[in-house]
Amino acid sequence: MTWNRQRIYATLVGLGIWVLLFKTIVMLTDGSLTVQMIWVSALLVLEFLVGAGVFLGAAWWWLGGTASRTRLPLRLTATAIIVHALRVLIYVLGRTGPWHNFDLRPEFRAGQEAEWLWVIFAGAMSVISLVALVVIWRLRRRRLGQRS
Numbered sequence: 001m002t003w004n005r006q007r008i009y010a011t012l013v014g015l016g017i018w019v020l021l022f023k024t025i026v027m028l029t030d031g032s033l034t035v036q037m038i039w040v041s042a043l044l045v046l047e048f049l050v051g052a053g054v055f056l057g058a059a060w061w062w063l064g065g066t067a068s069r070t071r072l073p074l075r076l077t078a079t080a081i082i083v084h085a086l087r088v089l090i091y092v093l094g095r096t097g098p099w100h101n102f103d104l105r106p107e108f109r110a111g112q113e114a115e116w117l118w119v120i121f122a123g124a125m126s127v128i129s130l131v132a133l134v135v136i137w138r139l140r141r142r143r144l145g146q147r148s
Helices: 005-029 038-064 071-093 116-147
Strands: none
Touching: 005 038, 005 071, 038 071, 071 116
């Protein structure tokens, strides 16, 4: 088995999504679905499903090791990044200002305080992933445009 560039990329996508999947699984098993509003819980489940799809797509890409298998995993990865960024935006807004705890069910709103370090960390990592997504998207479009 050779480690060509495509296998390295598939491995990086798989490792990156595994971090997101791990945190999502922890949230799902920690009881987040009972604490969060229904629509936030639906976003969490959607994030899990898309992340699982990315992981399976990366495995499929890794097994094939060709550039022709990149379309589905990369599109799912972009979707996972956007869904995660939306969920993190809701989380950050729910810990600040006039929208304090709007994402939690009313019976769980009192006494729910988050540590600011984790709020800032989640927001910063989400912004970094969105910036990386835009940069990669632009580079890929530029490269594909030069081939035509």
